Amino acid sequence: GSSGGSSGDTDSGGVDQVKVGVIPIVDVAPIYLGKDKGFFKSRNIEVSMEAGQGGAAIVPGVVSGQFQFGFSNMTSLLIGQTKNVPVKTVAAGVASTGEQGKDFGGIMVKADSPIKTAADLAGKKISVNTLKNIGDTTVRESVRKAGGDPKAIQFVEMPFPNAPAALQEGQVDASWVVEPQLSEIKAAGGRLVASNFVDAAPNLTVAAYFTSAKLAGEDADLVKRFTEAINESLTYADAHPDEVRAVLASYTKIDEKTRAAMTLPKWPTEINQASVETLAKLGEQDGIFDGATPDVAKILP
Amino acid sequence: MLEVQGLRKVYKSAGRSGRSGQREVEALRDLTFTVDTGELVCLVGPSGCGKTTLLRCIAGLLEPSGGKVSLDGREVNGPSPGLAMVFQEYGRSLFPWMSVRDNVELPLRQKKLPRERRVELVEQALEAVGLAGTESAFPWQLSGGMQQRVAIARAVAYEPSTLLMDEPFAAVDAQTRADLEDLVRALWQRLGVTVLFITHDIDEAVYLGQRVVMLSSSPTVVQDEVTVDLPADRDQLHTRADPRFTALRTHVYEQIQAAKLGAVSQAAPRS
Amino acid sequence: MLEVQGLRKVYKSAGRSGRSGQREVEALRDLTFTVDTGELVCLVGPSGCGKTTLLRCIAGLLEPSGGKVSLDGREVNGPSPGLAMVFQEYGRSLFPWMSVRDNVELPLRQKKLPRERRVELVEQALEAVGLAGTESAFPWQLSGGMQQRVAIARAVAYEPSTLLMDEPFAAVDAQTRADLEDLVRALWQRLGVTVLFITHDIDEAVYLGQRVVMLSSSPTVVQDEVTVDLPADRDQLHTRADPRFTALRTHVYEQIQAAKLGAVSQAAPRS
Amino acid sequence: MKRLAYVLGLPVVLFAAWFVISAGSENFYAPPLSRILESFGRTWTLDRLQADVLPSLWRLIAGYVLASVIGVALGVAIGLSRGLRATVEPVLEFFRAIPPPVLVPVIMLFAGIGDGMKIIVIVFGCVWPVLLNTVEGVRAVDSVQLDTARAYGIGGPARIRQVVLPAASPQIAAGLRQALSIAIILMVISEMFAASNGLGFTIVQFQRSFAIPEMWSGIILLGLLGFALSLLFRLAEGWVLRWYHGLRSVTKGR
Amino acid sequence: MRGLAGLAGLLLIVEALPRFGLVNDGYLPPTSRIAAALGDEVVTAEFWQAVGDTLTGWAIGLAIAVAAGVVVGIVIGAVPVLRAATASTVEFLRPIPSVALIPLAVLLYGTDLGSTLLLVVYAAFWQVLVQVLYGVADVDPIAEETARSFRFGPWARIRNVLWPTALPYVFTGVRLAASVALVLAVTAELVIGAPGLGKMIAVAQTSGAVPDMYALIAVTGLLGVAINLAARVFERRSLAWHQSVRGEVPA
Ligand SMILES: Nc1ncnc2c1ncn2[C@@H]1O[C@H](COP(=O)(O)OP(=O)(O)OP(=O)(O)O)[C@@H](O)[C@H]1O
Numbered sequence A: 001g002s003s004g005g006s007s008g009d010t011d012s013g014g015v016d017q018v019k020v021g022v023i024p025i026v027d028v029a030p031i032y033l034g035k036d037k038g039f040f041k042s043r044n045i046e047v048s049m050e051a052g053q054g055g056a057a058i059v060p061g062v063v064s065g066q067f068q069f070g071f072s073n074m075t076s077l078l079i080g081q082t083k084n085v086p087v088k089t090v091a092a093g094v095a096s097t098g099e100q101g102k103d104f105g106g107i108m109v110k111a112d113s114p115i116k117t118a119a120d121l122a123g124k125k126i127s128v129n130t131l132k133n134i135g136d137t138t139v140r141e142s143v144r145k146a147g148g149d150p151k152a153i154q155f156v157e158m159p160f161p162n163a164p165a166a167l168q169e170g171q172v173d174a175s176w177v178v179e180p181q182l183s184e185i186k187a188a189g190g191r192l193v194a195s196n197f198v199d200a201a202p203n204l205t206v207a208a209y210f211t212s213a214k215l216a217g218e219d220a221d222l223v224k225r226f227t228e229a230i231n232e233s234l235t236y237a238d239a240h241p242d243e244v245r246a247v248l249a250s251y252t253k254i255d256e257k258t259r260a261a262m263t264l265p266k267w268p269t270e271i272n273q274a275s276v277e278t279l280a281k282l283g284e285q286d287g288i289f290d291g292a293t294p295d296v297a298k299i300l301p
Numbered sequence B, C: 001m002l003e004v005q006g007l008r009k010v011y012k013s014a015g016r017s018g019r020s021g022q023r024e025v026e027a028l029r030d031l032t033f034t035v036d037t038g039e040l041v042c043l044v045g046p047s048g049c050g051k052t053t054l055l056r057c058i059a060g061l062l063e064p065s066g067g068k069v070s071l072d073g074r075e076v077n078g079p080s081p082g083l084a085m086v087f088q089e090y091g092r093s094l095f096p097w098m099s100v101r102d103n104v105e106l107p108l109r110q111k112k113l114p115r116e117r118r119v120e121l122v123e124q125a126l127e128a129v130g131l132a133g134t135e136s137a138f139p140w141q142l143s144g145g146m147q148q149r150v151a152i153a154r155a156v157a158y159e160p161s162t163l164l165m166d167e168p169f170a171a172v173d174a175q176t177r178a179d180l181e182d183l184v185r186a187l188w189q190r191l192g193v194t195v196l197f198i199t200h201d202i203d204e205a206v207y208l209g210q211r212v213v214m215l216s217s218s219p220t221v222v223q224d225e226v227t228v229d230l231p232a233d234r235d236q237l238h239t240r241a242d243p244r245f246t247a248l249r250t251h252v253y254e255q256i257q258a259a260k261l262g263a264v265s266q267a268a269p270r271s
Numbered sequence D: 001m002k003r004l005a006y007v008l009g010l011p012v013v014l015f016a017a018w019f020v021i022s023a024g025s026e027n028f029y030a031p032p033l034s035r036i037l038e039s040f041g042r043t044w045t046l047d048r049l050q051a052d053v054l055p056s057l058w059r060l061i062a063g064y065v066l067a068s069v070i071g072v073a074l075g076v077a078i079g080l081s082r083g084l085r086a087t088v089e090p091v092l093e094f095f096r097a098i099p100p101p102v103l104v105p106v107i108m109l110f111a112g113i114g115d116g117m118k119i120i121v122i123v124f125g126c127v128w129p130v131l132l133n134t135v136e137g138v139r140a141v142d143s144v145q146l147d148t149a150r151a152y153g154i155g156g157p158a159r160i161r162q163v164v165l166p167a168a169s170p171q172i173a174a175g176l177r178q179a180l181s182i183a184i185i186l187m188v189i190s191e192m193f194a195a196s197n198g199l200g201f202t203i204v205q206f207q208r209s210f211a212i213p214e215m216w217s218g219i220i221l222l223g224l225l226g227f228a229l230s231l232l233f234r235l236a237e238g239w240v241l242r243w244y245h246g247l248r249s250v251t252k253g254r
Numbered sequence E: 001m002r003g004l005a006g007l008a009g010l011l012l013i014v015e016a017l018p019r020f021g022l023v024n025d026g027y028l029p030p031t032s033r034i035a036a037a038l039g040d041e042v043v044t045a046e047f048w049q050a051v052g053d054t055l056t057g058w059a060i061g062l063a064i065a066v067a068a069g070v071v072v073g074i075v076i077g078a079v080p081v082l083r084a085a086t087a088s089t090v091e092f093l094r095p096i097p098s099v100a101l102i103p104l105a106v107l108l109y110g111t112d113l114g115s116t117l118l119l120v121v122y123a124a125f126w127q128v129l130v131q132v133l134y135g136v137a138d139v140d141p142i143a144e145e146t147a148r149s150f151r152f153g154p155w156a157r158i159r160n161v162l163w164p165t166a167l168p169y170v171f172t173g174v175r176l177a178a179s180v181a182l183v184l185a186v187t188a189e190l191v192i193g194a195p196g197l198g199k200m201i202a203v204a205q206t207s208g209a210v211p212d213m214y215a216l217i218a219v220t221g222l223l224g225v226a227i228n229l230a231a232r233v234f235e236r237r238s239l240a241w242h243q244s245v246r247g248e249v250p251a
């Protein structure tokens, strides 16, 4: 996506220019698909994607109005809520498949690793993409559920793309990764130990689309139309996995084999409130909110 | 008129790494003398007695530690207009990034002379010091003596009203030196410029100057002054053969000898 | 024995960026002369004729464009051991980050002399050039003449077997100069060192040398050679008063005059 | 007294301006300075300094020292030999243009994920100013000084130690000065990968967890750290280069 | 010529390391595979668009940083009082990493060129400034005195004495800044997602397209080589008088 020249939601012939800050991964395939299918255009929204590397780039962009909407995982949004970041979710983003062993993210070890179950992870070195976030809280829950001691895990922060190499070279004992790295490790002989999203909550809502409190207050109509368009996109994507695999080629460089093999997430239109509350509880338990208690209701639409 | 009154200069600087601690050198103790407007005075004195220091103070490049220097009644605080100086470190005073021509021309630009006049002055000056043909060379492509002559040409082309020269002919051969001496005298006579000229060559001092000021060795004061009562029209052959010339140079030589001996007997500790 | 055979040196360098294109200067055309081991030869010649260039070739610092230089039968390709040189750019040849003492001592360290010997040599040398007491100063805290004497002290302390000096007394006063002349002769007599000495002072050349080699102006060849048949025991007063001395210096003077005139009539284009 | 005024003058003015301008700030990412300062005291407790700043400092110093040694050694070699320079310069320029963040994965392949990797990242980033300045400084050594050394048979290591290095030292100092602040920057960058403690890690963590006043307080701490290190550097430089500063200020005579 | 040999050596090593199993070729592919990926890239318009975007951000950012660094450096360097007064502030600001400023950049400019420029200029400016400060301090006192004695005005002194003396330092500063600017341009694109090579690298990275990623990284490196080549040519022309250049004219 390229920045479409004029910024903000300037009205040009009744069409709203909307920028969405996203991370160029599988999770956001629906919005690309929806754009192609015209779900946004039909609601007078000209959508363009701004691909940042994470919350550090996306949240400030949304808060300042540089982007109208953004994509973020739920734990980050919960952390933001405890710090009073003025944002609000507008639509579901992506959800776990809810099937043990068949999720789009999971904890991987090398083929010959002595680690067999999540309980064995206690005391081991595990890489996650960001510390004190959705990855480590859910991994801890997996270990907890399997009867291990979550406190003894040693987490190392490492971007997903670097995890396969680190795992292979023995620099970490296990890696929490999502697609396409999950398939990559599998292809190299790696083994799945646990599906942490599934362990954390049934049908966990992993991420959501959000907007700034300001825009939500000032242009409720735009938010409403955007939500509708997203929901239509999510539904469509959920029903057409082949088209999802195809659209990935337009904004990622995942090779064809992996695209065909990888597990796709679920794209329900509803944010699973119970799962969010579970996330909040887990986070609180693990101390990632600095002692505060997030108010889940405040961020949900 | 140039007046130097009770001039004193002490250099303060740390010696090599604390070994000897603070090093203080009293370069000039108490200097008083005057140079009339349009006069040509030569300055001689033992090596290291403070001649260069004195010239820097007069040029307004160095702040005296005591006493004062005034030029035409005004006290010198910084470089005065119409002043040109030939530095003892001629090599370092030329800008290596400029051709010989540009080096000589630059001060003229600062004087805002028109282009044709500048070209003319530069050409004349380089011609006069025997460097016609090297205009486009860089200073570091020239021999030591040639570099020194470029520095002289720069001062000459500037047509200053006060000219300070610090051993300007040290690096040139005898013949060129004689030519340059005559050049300085001719310039002085033509433009009526006030000249203060440092040299180690006693013959040169007597040949050039209307007066010779002799400095003692450090701590430095004025040892003696001699008025050179030779005719104003001088030439290399006859003037130097004049018995009066010989008498004068012998006198200057003896004074300098005395200055040196005085120094040895005093033997001021230096560090 | 030092032999210079058909030495030729052409400097090639780009002139001021493109304006005049390639600049070629034939500094030396064809030089041939020899200096016997233990001989003291003075070299005179007009400014810019290539004396420094010649010395650099002999020292092995510059590659000749033609001809060859050999020292004791071996051809010179790089600096020879036991050779010391006093550079014309004395200021730049001292290391500003070292005290005077360290500057003089550094080459001795390279010679791997024991500490006491080094201290002794440094002390003697600085004493001899009249700089006792400035050991711990940095070179840039000294006057021009003092810097030049440090450079001389460095060469003297080195006790070389070949000594090349490029206008080493240009910046010192007459009295010091006389002392240093006697120092060089004493050193030469004591150590039997081969000395090649460049000077612009004709009297000095005749007073010092066993032989005076005169160079023509550019394009440079050997103009003339004079053997100085003065007694080996020389002193400032009597030698200079000797009629033979006067005759010799007049001869040298005339030759240099001739060299310069020749140059004017040839007027080789330079750029 | 006067020097203290010079050191503190402008910073005080700037901080005062920041304080006043940001006083009523509603902007989430640009909180009032008062809140930042308040969080500074709260955040950078002794425990935290020990747990996060010390490990960072150790990596920083190790990386910086290593980079300085490599930079000067390689720089002298390259500066002295034209052939070597022609051969390796393009390769060096190639690596110089690659952003350290994208190189980290490659470095991780060879050096693991421990302190070694972080130190290499720091070295990799801050060796360049030292290297370039050393090369240029060595190339610019006065020819008469070099000739003097040659004429007196001062060769090999003695020539490098006694002549080339001191002559190039002012420019090398410029490079070392540059490298110091770059080392701090790279300390932060290196701690964005596979770290679990450190000043950079903590700041990035604050940024990601929307602890904005804490993040700014971390940035202020980085600034203070840079200032303190540069002060030390200035002292060292003033000592080592006292001949140079003396030489250069001769005429200023004031 | 010899430089090509050096680069060729690097290519050979990268080819050999994975071939002989010293590293896993999944993580560091051999040169040939990177080259093939590069071959696929260079035929796409998207690639050239990205190179263009990166170079635009780089060039504008560098120009601003160099201009500002030189002007500020000379003014501060020439006025001792200013230098003393600003020293502490400069030292305080210099070590603040551009990455820490990313939220600020996004806040102000989103993913526009402005964000990239802010980061690029902030990082590259200090490099130039520090070099200029050291360069200005290198003025030969005799040269300076010469200018003073002829009463050169401030402008003439800067132009004719300070500037030529500082020039070799400035060149080094510009060369340092040029690559820092490139690094920051790519990093900004990488993290913020502004269009350009960095964004392509980020996409390749998250997608696990390792050869593509290295191909793009190599392009960045080659840009650096090209930039340095240009700087050297320029230096040879404008520093012909300087010891470092003239010392290398074959005698
Ligand atoms: N920057 C300085 N720092 C300390 N001392 C200095 C400095 N410059 C000169 N001196 C000292 O001041 C004294 C006079 O130096 P000056 O250069 O004026 O002598 P001079 O008469 O010009 O000698 P010469 O004829 O050798 O050039 C010397 O003893 C010298 O050591």
Ligand SMILES: Nc1ncnc2c1ncn2[C@@H]1O[C@H](COP(=O)(O)OP(=O)(O)OP(=O)(O)O)[C@@H](O)[C@H]1O
Binding pocket: B140, B141, B142, B143, B144, B145, B146, B171, B172, B173, C011, C012, C013, C025, C026, C027, C045, C046, C047, C048, C049, C050, C051, C052, C053, C054, C088, C218
């Ligand atoms: N690096 C150089 N590049 C080009 N030309 C040079 C270079 N060095 C010297 N020359 C030229 O070579 C000639 C001889 O120079 P050299 O320095 O040997 O003269 P010299 O006899 O020592 O003169 P002086 O008595 O003035 O020191 C001069 O014409 C000079 O311009």
Ligand SMILES: [Mg+2]
Binding pocket: B051, B052, B053, B088, B166, C143, C144, C145
């Ligand atoms: Mg003097």
Ligand SMILES: [Mg+2]
Binding pocket: B143, B144, B145, C051, C052, C053, C088, C166
């Ligand atoms: Mg010479």
